[in-house]
Amino acid sequence: MPRLEEIHANLLDRLQEAKEQGWLGEVAAIEASLAAAEQKLAAMRDLAARHTTVHLGMPDLRGFVARIDSEQRNEDAKRQS
Numbered sequence: 001m002p003r004l005e006e007i008h009a010n011l012l013d014r015l016q017e018a019k020e021q022g023w024l025g026e027v028a029a030i031e032a033s034l035a036a037a038e039q040k041l042a043a044m045r046d047l048a049a050r051h052t053t054v055h056l057g058m059p060d061l062r063g064f065v066a067r068i069d070s071e072q073r074n075e076d077a078k079r080q081s
Contacts, residue, residue, distance in 0.1 A: 004044070008037045 011034045018026040 004037060004041055008034070008041060011037060 011030055015027065015030045015034060018030055
């Protein structure tokens with residue numbers, strides 16, 4: 001997004017210069033490009049606002065580890081019998 005914001009700022013500068021110089025055709029073209037850039041920036045900001053991070057938390061592995069430990073003890077007991 002920073003790059004598009006730079007382009008938008010450049011277009012504003014070029015628009016001002018074109019108006020000062022009386023370049024009417026250039027003014028119209030820059031205004032069209034400026035409108036497209038503004039529309040794209042708005043869409044990007046909207047998309048960024050809708051995508052939020054979801055915290056899933058840390059997994060609790062204690063039950064899993066306990067089950068593996070229990071299974072290992074059962075295997076060891078079978079071997080010793």
